[in-house]
Every structure is written in structure tokens, then in C-alpha cells.
Amino acid sequence: MIPSRPLLNADRVRFAGDLVAMVVAETREQARDAADRVVVDLDQHPAVTNVDAARQPGAALVHEDFGTNVAYQSTRTWGDVAAAFDRPHRVVHARLRNQRLAGVPIEPRGVLAEASRWEPVLTVWSSTQIPHGVRDELAAFLSMPQTDVRVIAPEVGGGFGAKLSLYPEELLVAWAARRLLRPVKWVEERSEHMQATTHGRGQLHDAELAVEADGRIRGLRVRLTADLGAYPMGVGLGPLTRRLLCGCYRVPALQVDIESVYTNTTPIAAYRGAGRPEAIFLIERMVDLAARELGMDPVEFRRRNLLPRFETPVTTIAGENYDSGDYPAALERVLENADYRGLRRRQDEARAQGRLIGIGVASYVEMAGFGPSGDLFESAVVRVNPDGAVTVVTGTSPHGQGHETAWAQLVALELGVNPDWITVRHGDTALLAAGTGTFGSRSAAVGGTAVHLAARDVQEKARRIAAHMLEAAPADIVVRDGSWHVRGVQGRAVGFRDIAQVAYGEGRPADMEAGLEATRYFQPPGLVFPFGAHLAVVEIDPDTGALTLERYLSVDDCGRVINPLLAEGQVHGGLAQGIAQALYEEVAYGPDGELLTGNLTTYLVPTAPDLPSFSLDRTVTPSPVNPLGVKGIGESATIGSTPAVVNAVVDALAPLGVREIDPPCTPEKIWNAMLASRSR
Amino acid sequence: MPVTDKVPVHLLVNGEAYEVMVPPYKTLLEVLREDLGLTGTKHGCELGECSMCGVLVDGKPYLSCLAMPLDLQQAEISTVEGLANGNEPHPLQRAFAELGAAQCGYCTPAMLLTAKSLLDSNPRPSREAIRQALAGVLCRCTGYLKIFEAVELAAARSSTSPPAAHV
Ligand code: FES
Ligand code: FES
Numbered sequence: 001m002i003p004s005r006p007l008l009n010a011d012r013v014r015f016a017g018d019l020v021a022m023v024v025a026e027t028r029e030q031a032r033d034a035a036d037r038v039v040v041d042l043d044q045h046p047a048v049t050n051v052d053a054a055r056q057p058g059a060a061l062v063h064e065d066f067g068t069n070v071a072y073q074s075t076r077t078w079g080d081v082a083a084a085f086d087r088p089h090r091v092v093h094a095r096l097r098n099q100r101l102a103g104v105p106i107e108p109r110g111v112l113a114e115a116s117r118w119e120p121v122l123t124v125w126s127s128t129q130i131p132h133g134v135r136d137e138l139a140a141f142l143s144m145p146q147t148d149v150r151v152i153a154p155e156v157g158g159g160f161g162a163k164l165s166l167y168p169e170e171l172l173v174a175w176a177a178r179r180l181l182r183p184v185k186w187v188e189e190r191s192e193h194m195q196a197t198t199h200g201r202g203q204l205h206d207a208e209l210a211v212e213a214d215g216r217i218r219g220l221r222v223r224l225t226a227d228l229g230a231y232p233m234g235v236g237l238g239p240l241t242r243r244l245l246c247g248c249y250r251v252p253a254l255q256v257d258i259e260s261v262y263t264n265t266t267p268i269a270a271y272r273g274a275g276r277p278e279a280i281f282l283i284e285r286m287v288d289l290a291a292r293e294l295g296m297d298p299v300e301f302r303r304r305n306l307l308p309r310f311e312t313p314v315t316t317i318a319g320e321n322y323d324s325g326d327y328p329a330a331l332e333r334v335l336e337n338a339d340y341r342g343l344r345r346r347q348d349e350a351r352a353q354g355r356l357i358g359i360g361v362a363s364y365v366e367m368a369g370f371g372p373s374g375d376l377f378e379s380a381v382v383r384v385n386p387d388g389a390v391t392v393v394t395g396t397s398p399h400g401q402g403h404e405t406a407w408a409q410l411v412a413l414e415l416g417v418n419p420d421w422i423t424v425r426h427g428d429t430a431l432l433a434a435g436t437g438t439f440g441s442r443s444a445a446v447g448g449t450a451v452h453l454a455a456r457d458v459q460e461k462a463r464r465i466a467a468h469m470l471e472a473a474p475a476d477i478v479v480r481d482g483s484w485h486v487r488g489v490q491g492r493a494v495g496f497r498d499i500a501q502v503a504y505g506e507g508r509p510a511d512m513e514a515g516l517e518a519t520r521y522f523q524p525p526g527l528v529f530p531f532g533a534h535l536a537v538v539e540i541d542p543d544t545g546a547l548t549l550e551r552y553l554s555v556d557d558c559g560r561v562i563n564p565l566l567a568e569g570q571v572h573g574g575l576a577q578g579i580a581q582a583l584y585e586e587v588a589y590g591p592d593g594e595l596l597t598g599n600l601t602t603y604l605v606p607t608a609p610d611l612p613s614f615s616l617d618r619t620v621t622p623s624p625v626n627p628l629g630v631k632g633i634g635e636s637a638t639i640g641s642t643p644a645v646v647n648a649v650v651d652a653l654a655p656l657g658v659r660e661i662d663p664p665c666t667p668e669k670i671w672n673a674m675l676a677s678r679s680r
Numbered sequence: 681m682p683v684t685d686k687v688p689v690h691l692l693v694n695g696e697a698y699e700v701m702v703p704p705y706k707t708l709l710e711v712l713r714e715d716l717g718l719t720g721t722k723h724g725c726e727l728g729e730c731s732m733c734g735v736l737v738d739g740k741p742y743l744s745c746l747a748m749p750l751d752l753q754q755a756e757i758s759t760v761e762g763l764a765n766g767n768e769p770h771p772l773q774r775a776f777a778e779l780g781a782a783q784c785g786y787c788t789p790a791m792l793l794t795a796k797s798l799l800d801s802n803p804r805p806s807r808e809a810i811r812q813a814l815a816g817v818l819c820r821c822t823g824y825l826k827i828f829e830a831v832e833l834a835a836a837r838s839s840t841s842p843p844a845a846h847v
Contacts, residue, residue, distance in 0.1 A: 029703075106724050106732060106820045107786040157722075157786030158820050190725035400784030400821045565780045569822060573783060576823035600729035600818070608814040608824045 005231040007168045014230035016595050017195030047264040047593035051225045054261045062262035072260035078317040079253030084219025088210035092290045097662040098278045100202040100587040107157020108188035113177035123150045129159040130437035135429040137166045153427035156399035161270030162197050164439045194598045200271020202227035203278045209286040215304045219253035226260040229267035240275030246316045247283035248327040248363045249305040264593040273635040284362045284643035322529045323623045331533040334555040338535045356540040358652025362644035368632035369445035369528035379435045380450035382458045383517035386504040388497030390422045395435020396447035397427045402566040407451045414455035416479040441632030449626045450522035457518035462499045468509045528623045530631040532556035534644035540652045545671030553615045559623040559631035567633045574637030580606045582645035582663050689749045694762025708747040709733045720760035720789045731817040734790035741794045760789035771834040781830035783821035790817045795831045803839040
């Protein structure tokens with residue numbers, strides 16, 4: 001049984017941030033005053049705010065009729081786990097925690113709805129990553145045809161997964177606008193964002209890695225406990241983590257037990273990486289711990305276990321078809337760029353002087369481009385006006401990724417049109433019957449491919465028109481430098497604008513309809529697996545625990561790159577968020593369920609001086625699952641950077657005997673770890 | 681509807697004089713956005729924690745979410761709408777666009793204005809000076825690096841002196 005989430009929760013409040021009442025007023029001030037006068041009379045019940053407490057027998061229940069806080073449970077094994085753990089050279093144990101994080105797009109959520117008095121039409125502007133998904137839900141909720149509900153996601157100020165769920169406010173505001181026949185607007189305050197907008201991560205892992213004396217991995221056993229918060233919005237995240245637990249390595253045996261547990265906290269859902277950073281954090285920490293127990297350099301340990309280069313899909317023991325990869329190349333590249341051996345030498349010298357320097361490496365793989373299954377296609381229209389101006393409509397819903405630029409580039413390439421003549425439109429359900437949206441590093445691999453295919457279709461028709469105009473065979477027409485030539489014949493050429501004019505006017509082939517546009521829905525045959533290797537160098541002040549992130553190097557492989565500037569931007573932003581998980585950010589609750597990090601002075605989003613200069617590099621391993629060969633870059637750097645930095649922190653403290661620090665590695669935690677080691 | 685006493689407020693924004701009738705408790709952020717229609721200035725917290733609402737008051741960065749218009753009637757207020765010279769983008773705007781220093785763009789107005797204030801007083805700032813000057817303005821998208829580079833590019837283009845080693 002999956003408990004559904006009531007829109008307004010007058011009976012039982014399950015987390016600080018549950019909605020209990022809605023006030024609609026003429027002005028913001030009136031609404032605030034009226035909301036202040038709503039008296040919520042609550043009896044206090046005991047709360048469970050962490051998974052360990054929530055799964056104890058007799059724990060207070062988040063959903064009483066459900067009878068337990070454990071919402072989902074599964075055990076899966078692959079390979080001979082018993083044999084792998086039967087007298088291996090060594091078994092490394094660890095309890096690893098992925099703390100709860102908040103998305104904090106700098107633009108909060110907001111919804112504006114307007115119902116027309118004259119037509120049965122409802123227009124909803126929402127700061128969302130999934131306008132079509134919101135439209136579908138609204139239409140179903142209000143029993144309206146989808147064509148009468150228009151959802152517009154205008155320029156959205158960041159999402160990171162926090163705007164990937166349908167929220168009660170979207171339904172309530174739309175409902176009120178229809179009922180009142182007045183526009184109704186709601187904009188989230190920052191404290192509401194911290195409380196009520198979905199959080200991310202929140203997983204606890206008890207892991208065991210069995211290894212041979214030479215470092216080869218024999219098997220991995222994981223007990224994964226996922227915090228769901230109060231409602232099951234992210235119930236798929238634990239299983240998603242499971243799918244990627246092998247990371248970049250050959251793992252011959254795997255057992256994963258999952259429990260997803262309700263707590264009296266904000267629901268957990270997607271946050272940049274969503275389930276995949278948790279997996280890579282686990283395997284990358286375990287690999288470092290195992291190397292240390294074997295007295296082996298962590299890089300050497302990785303070299304012995306990485307999957308070798310592959311250009312066509314390989315299947316992991318957990319059944320994932322990795323599309324293509326060259327993990328050793330990415331690792332060697334980052335080591336070379338960092339002068340790894342030199343770094344280790346300098347580390348030895350520094351340690352001899354009592355300084356605490358740490359070097360952390362992480363090899364990561366990501367799973368992206370959802371999806372080959374279900375309804376996760378992406379749509380695109382390429383439409384040419386009679387004057388040759390091109391409109392591209394995309395089902396992706398960018399909020400800073402730069403699809404306007406990248407999709408225009410893809411179309412310009414196929415049609416020989418100046419990008420200034422291409423307009424990319426997105427985030428408006430009136431323009432496309434269906435679309436999926438932007439999340440999970442899927443936009444280029446799925447949405448970009450749909451745009452590419454539509455542009456190809458237009459090119460095909462334009463080629464026939466050009467051939468007709470130039471009295472040549474379509475196969476002999478080539479597009480170059482903005483004009484359409486007959487191959488090998490100088491001077492016989494037409495421009496795209498001439499072709500567009502003919503497409504709608506005189507001079508078409510007799511059997512051809514007017515018009516020049518194409519619609520495509522692309523559903524990929526498989527997922528894409530971006531990958532890379534990151535390296536961090538930290539120094540810790542032995543007197544205070546204060547940490548400096550001295551250097552950060554990344555090598556990321558997202559297949560073919562459409563636009564290097566945009567790809568770099570995604571890496572930079574991803575690094576900032578992954579490093580923030582390692583060092584700064586954590587959502588915390590008090591024992592009674594009160595949120596302790598309800599604003600930006602308690603929840604530490606990194607500021608300009610907090611981050612180092614990043615040094616980026618890439619390898620290029622095209623994906624075989626889409627014609628562009630692209631993979632996805634939105635989440636990669638987030639996934640690689642958290643373990644790289646935490647590995648560096650633990651490495652810095654290794655001489656003191658410190659084995660584990662849970663992120664965020666704050667100066668206070670580092671200080672306490674140093675104290676504990678000194679008193680040992 | 682309760683009667684709210686509105687008062688006349690005189691503001692000088694981007695060199696233009698405005699007179700508006702507003703309730704005295706409205707913040708400068710609200711008046712800019714709602715009464716003057718200057719929606720380039722953003723709200724991110726309205727608590728002084730994020731600087732999305734940053735404008736310049738007499739050339740200095742100022743949080744409009746904490747400012748009361750009645751206090752600023754003698755001041756010169758600049759918002760992002762006043763940055764370009766007609767159709768000609770400000771050098772900072774041009775550099776931000778060229779280098780990809782804006783992703784979602786929500787922090788960009790405040791970043792641009794804060795950077796402008798820095799360059800007005802320190803035409804060739806060091807990287808460290810840029811980091812410190814922008815310290816309060818949050819950006820969740822870019823990791824800040826391209827923003828620093830864009831400020832440096834704009835500075836380099838508008839000045840002939842080399843960047844300061846330390847300022
Ligand atoms: S809106 Fe955040 S500081 Fe003003
Ligand atoms: S570009 Fe999105 S917050 Fe800075």
C-alpha cells in the first residue's frame with residue numbers, strides 16, 4: 001500500500017512543511033495577515049526523524065494505517081555471494097552515510113494560474129522541470145482535457161531535481177484560480193523551500209567488500225537504508241542506487257538489501273544525481289578503505305579492478321548495460337594532469353613536517369539518458385517558416401543548461417542556417433502534445449537526439465526541393481557553409497531561404513505537399529553511462545581542523561560534446577554541488593521533527609570564496625545508443641566530486657588513524673576525529 | 681478590503697525620477713518589481729541571506745529586500761535595467777554572455793551590479809578581490825569560476841593597466 005499525499009493535511013501533520021490550509025487574498029499582505037490568523041491546534045505525537053529510529057520495532061508510525069515505517073524492502077543477489085565471502089583474503093566493513101541535502105535553486109518555486117472567464121481554458125505558469133507532467137496531472141485532477149490546460153515553465157531559475165516533482169501547491173493554486181475565476185499566484189519563501197520542497201540523498205549504507213590479497217574485488221554486500229521522508233516520492237531511489245553499485249569495477253558477486261523507510265521529515269526525491277551519487281560514494285569509499293587495509297596505493301587498487309576499455313555495451317553483474325567506456329584512460333589522464341607521483345612525494349615530505357595533506361581520487365560512472373523504458377521519450381519539432389526562419393520546439397525544459405544554444409547548433413549544422421535565424425522554444429505545453437522534461441542528464445542524449453532527427457527529416461525534404469531547383473539528384477546535394485550545392489559543381493547552389501520559399505510556393509516537385517517541418521519522438525534503445533575520474537588535494541590545519549581544498553582536477557567523459565562552453569559550465573556547477581556535499585551542506589532535524597536548517601545561514605550553500613579553481617579535462621568515448629554519440633554531463637561532476645573530496649580528507653587524516661568521516665566534513669567533525677584519534 | 685495608507689515616494693532609479701504611491705512598509709525590492717515594473721531585480725530569500733535582490737545605491741551594493749524606499753529618496757539607485765547603454769550591453773554583460781557566466785541567470789543581475797561596483801572602484805582587481813567582492817551573492821549553477829573569469833575579461837577590456845597582484 002502506498003499512502004497517498006493529501007493536498008491539505010488537516011488531520012495529521014507528518015512533517016514540518018506539510019500543508020494544512022490555504023489562504024487566498026487580494027494582496028500579499030492580506031494573505032499573510034490572514035494566514036497568521038489561522039490557528040492550527042495540534043496534539044503533539046512522538047516523531048521519528050532518522051531511519052535508525054524509524055525502523056525500530058515499536059517506533060512511532062508516520063502512517064498509522066500502514067503498520068510499519070518500512071515502505072519498501074528487497075533483497076537481491078547476483079553471482080555466488082557466499083563463495084565470495086567464504087575465506088577471502090580480507091573483508092572491509094564500513095558504515096557510510098549520504099547526508100540529507102536541499103536543492104536550493106536560487107529561484108524558489110512559484111505558481112501562477114489563470115482561468116479564462118470565456119473559454120474553459122486554464123493557464124498555469126510554474127517554475128518546474130516538467131511542464132508536460134504538471135499539465136497531465138492538472139488535467140486529470142481537474143477533469144479537463146489536456147488541450148484546455150496550458151502549463152508554461154518560463155525561464156526557470158535552477159532546478160537540480162527540486163522542481164522535478166508535482167507539488168500540492170500546483171494543484172491547489174490552479175484549483176483556486178478556476179474556482180474564483182481570478183488569477184492566483186503563490187511564490188515560495190526561502191524558509192518554505194527549506195521545509196516543503198523535496199530534499200535529496202539521505203541514505204545509510206552498511207557495506208562489506210571482500211578482496212583478494214592482490215587487491216582483486218571478490219564481492220560486495222550492502223545493506224542500504226533509504227530515508228523517504230514522510231511521503232513516498234522517492235521510492236525508486238534506493239533501487240536506482242543498487243543498479244550502479246558496481247561503479248567502474250569488475251564485481252563478480254553482489255548482494256543488496258534495501259529498506260526504504262518513512263520518517264517525519266520532508267519527502268526525499270531527486271537532487272542532482274538522484275540515487276547515483278550514493279552508489280558511487282559507497283564503492284569509491286570502499287575501494288579506498290580496502291586499498292588502505294591492503295597497504296596498497298588506492299590508484300593501484302583501482303587499476304587492478306577497473307573494467308577495461310569497451311566500445312560496445314557490457315553488462316554488469318547487476319544487469320546494467322554500460323554503453324561504452326574507457327575508465328582506465330580517464331583515471332590515467334587525471335593522474336598525469338595532477339602529477340600524481342609528485343603529489344605523493346610532496347605529501348610524504350609534508351607529513352614528515354607534521355602537516356596534514358590528503359590526496360583523494362574517485363573513478364565514477366553515471367547512468368543517464370532516461371529512458372529506454374516506459375514513457376520517457378523526448379519530443380521535438382523543427383518548423384521552417386516561408387522566409388527560412390526556423391523554430392525548434394523541444395520537450396526538454398531547460399533551466400540554465402543552455403538548450404537554446406545547443407539545439408540551435410544541432411539544427412544549424414543540418415540545415416545550413418545561421419543560428420540567429422533559429423529560435424528554440426521550450427516549456428510551453430501548447431506547443432507540443434507531449435514532452436518529458438529536463439532531469440537525470442537526459443536532455444542531450446534524448447532531447448538533443450529528437451531535435452537532431454527532426455532536423456534530419458527537414459533536411460531530407462529540403463534536399464529534394466534543392467535537387468528539384470538545381471535539376472540534380474537529391475543524393476548529390478551537399479550542405480556547406482550555409483548553402484546547398486550540387487556535389488562537385490561550382491556555382492550551382494541555392495540558399496536555405498530559397499528552399500523555404502519554394503517549400504511553400506511555386507516550384508516544388510509535383511508530388512510534394514507544401515510545408516517544411518518535422519516532429520519526432522525519440523526513445524533511446526539504452527541508457528548512457530558518462531564517466532570520469534576526479535582528484536582532490538586538501539590540507540588540514542592540525543591545530544584547528546580547518547580545511548583548504550588546494551586543488552581540484554577532473555576528467556569527464558560525456559561522449560561527443562555539442563558545446564564545450566556549456567559542458568564546462570555543467571561540470572563547474574556539478575563540482576560546486578558535489579564538493580558542497582563533501583564539505584558544507586546538511587539538512588538537520590531536531591528530535592521533535594523541527595527543521596534546524598531552515599534558512600541560508602544554517603544551510604551552507606557555497607559562496608564565491610569557498611570553492612577552488614577547477615582544472616577540467618575530458619576524454620571522448622562516443623555512446624553507441626544515439627546517433628549524436630552524446631552521453632550527458634549534468635550530474636557527472638556532482639557524482640565524482642563528493643567521494644574524491646572525502647577520500648582526500650580521510651587520506652589527510654590517515655596518519656592519525658582516522659578511517660572514516662561522514663560528509664559534510666566540517667572543521668568541527670575533523671577536529672573531533674583528530675581529538676578522538678589522539679586520545680586513542 | 682482594509683484601507684492601507686499609501687504615501688508618495690520619490691525615487692531616482694537608473695537616472696529616471698519616479699513618483700509612486702506605495703504603502704510605507706513595502707521594501708525597495710517590492711516597489712522596484714511591483715510598482716516600477718523593474719523585474720530584473722530578483723528575490724531569493726527576503727532575509728538578507730542571498731543577495732539576489734542586490735542593487736546599487738550611490739554606487740555601492742545594497743540589499744533591496746531589506747531597504748525601505750522612504751529612506752532612499754535622496755539616493756541614486758541602479759538596477760540591472762540601467763546597465764546597458766541602449767542596445768549596447770555593458771562590458772560585463774558582454775563578458776558574462778561570451779564566457780557562459782550565467783546559467784539559469786537568476787543571480788546574474790546582482791552579480792553584474794556587484795561586479796560593476798567593484799570595477800568602478802578597482803578597475804583591475806585580482807582574482808582574490810573578485811572572490812571577496814562577490815562573496816555574498818549566491819549562485820547555485822556556475823560554481824562561480826566563469827563569473828570570476830567574466831569579470832576579469834570585462835576589466836581587461838575596459839582598462840589598460842595590468843591586474844593588481846594583491847588588492
Ligand atoms: S532576497 Fe535574499 S538577500 Fe535580499
Ligand atoms: S546562474 Fe543560476 S544561480 Fe547563478
